[in-house]
Amino acid sequence: MSRNICITAVxxxxxxxxxxxxxxxxGFNKAIDSVVGxxxxxxxxxxxxxxxxxxxIVPHKPGRVKDMxxxxxxxxxxxxxxIPPAHGSKFDITTELIDAAKKANxxxxxxxxxxxxxxxERDRQPKLREFIDLESHVLSCKGDPKTSTGHSPxxxx
Numbered sequence: 001m002s003r004n005i006c007i008t009a010v011x012x013x014x015x016x017x018x019x020x021x022x023x024x025x026x027g028f029n030k031a032i033d034s035v036v037g038x039x040x041x042x043x044x045x046x047x048x049x050x051x052x053x054x055x056x057i058v059p060h061k062p063g064r065v066k067d068m069x070x071x072x073x074x075x076x077x078x079x080x081x082x083i084p085p086a087h088g089s090k091f092d093i094t095t096e097l098i099d100a101a102k103k104a105n106x107x108x109x110x111x112x113x114x115x116x117x118x119x120x121e122r123d124r125q126p127k128l129r130e131f132i133d134l135e136s137h138v139l140s141c142k143g144d145p146k147t148s149t150g151h152s153p154x155x156x157x
Contacts, residue, residue, distance in 0.1 A: 010037035
């Protein structure tokens with residue numbers, strides 16, 4: 001079964017690297033039909049480069065779960081590779097994306113977390129510790145009968 005994957009934060013290092021690999025490595029040809037790059041900065045060099053490689057670049061306009069869910073549906077995504085953006089509002093933006101994925105009934109969500117977040121102290125390293133809360137939010141939909149997103153949420157550290 002081929003996937004239509006939406007990758008967030010493609011203007012950042014991790015999102016760009018994942019999208020570029022999927023678009024350029026022939027091993028993904030049979031598994032991935034299309035790549036949508038969701039970005040806060042659609043005019044960035046990274047977004048433009050991914051567009052040249054075949055990704056559909058979609059501007060990410062945070063602020064409304066309903067609108068983001070519609071954006072995901074319009075993109076035809078059945079899989080979301082969710083990378084929190086390097087942004088001061090990382091937690092709110094990522095929470096909105098998780099909620100939008102549920103609302104859009106995306107059956108597959110893979111959350112890319114941070115390797116050291118489990119060791120971070122909430123008071124001393126709150127931004128790193130936020131990844132734990134975001135992981136919990138992604139996994140909270142597991143088994144939720146109200147959304148097909150509950151079938152296969154995954155977290156990668």
